[in-house]
Amino acid sequence: MSQSNPISAEGEDVHLPFRVIVTPHRSLSPRGFGFMMLAIGLASFTTGMVFVLRGAWPVMGFFGLDVFLVWLAFRLNYRAGRARETIEIGAGSMQVRQCDAKGREAVTAFNPYWARLERAGDSELGTVTLHLAERGHRLEIGAVLSPEEKHGLASAIDRALALARAA
Numbered sequence: 621m622s623q624s625n626p627i628s629a630e631g632e633d634v635h636l637p638f639r640v641i642v643t644p645h646r647s648l649s650p651r652g653f654g655f656m657m658l659a660i661g662l663a664s665f666t667t668g669m670v671f672v673l674r675g676a677w678p679v680m681g682f683f684g685l686d687v688f689l690v691w692l693a694f695r696l697n698y699r700a701g702r703a704r705e706t707i708e709i710g711a712g713s714m715q716v717r718q719c720d721a722k723g724r725e726a727v728t729a730f731n732p733y734w735a736r737l738e739r740a741g742d743s744e745l746g747t748v749t750l751h752l753a754e755r756g757h758r759l760e761i762g763a764v765l766s767p768e769e770k771h772g773l774a775s776a777i778d779r780a781l782a783l784a785r786a787a
Contacts (some may be wrong), residue, residue: 634783637708644701657691663683668684683735704719
C-alpha cells in the first residue's frame with residue numbers, strides 16, 4: 621500500500637486533503653522474477669538433457685512446457701497486480717477511484733458528512749472487510765490488504781472523515 625499520508629501508526633496525524641493509494645502486494649520484484657525464471661529454466665534444461673542423453677528425448681518438451689506454465693502463471697499474477705484504488709477525502713468531498721488490472725476505472729463520490737466506514741471481522745483475524753456506506757450505497761475498499769493493513773486504513777479514514785466533517 622502506498623499513500624501520500626503515512627497511516628501505519630495508530631496515533632499519526634492525518635491532514636486534509638487526505639489521499640491514499642491501495643495496491644496489491646507483490647513480494648517478488650521483476651529482477652527477482654528474472655532470476656527465478658533463469659534458475660527454473662537452467663534446472664529444467666539440465667534435467668531434460670539427462671533424459672535426452674538416455675534416449676528419452678520427448679521428455680524435453682514437457683520440461684519446456686513446465687517452464688512456460690510457470691512463466692505464464694507469474695505474468696498473469698503481475699497483471700492482476702496492476703489494480704489500484706485511490707481514496708481521496710477533502711473538506712467537502714470524498715472520492716474512491718477503483719482501477720482494475722485491465723485499466724477499467726470506476727469512480728464513486730461520497731459526501732464526507734454522510735459517509736460512514738463499516739468494518740466486519742472477527743477476534744482471530746481482525747478487520748476482514750471494509751465498506752464505505754452512504755444512504756443505502758455500499759462500496760468495498762481495501763480488499764487486497766491484509767487484516768492489519770485494513771485496520772490501519774480504517775483508522776486513517778476515520779480520522780480523515782472526522783477532519784472533513786469538522787472543516
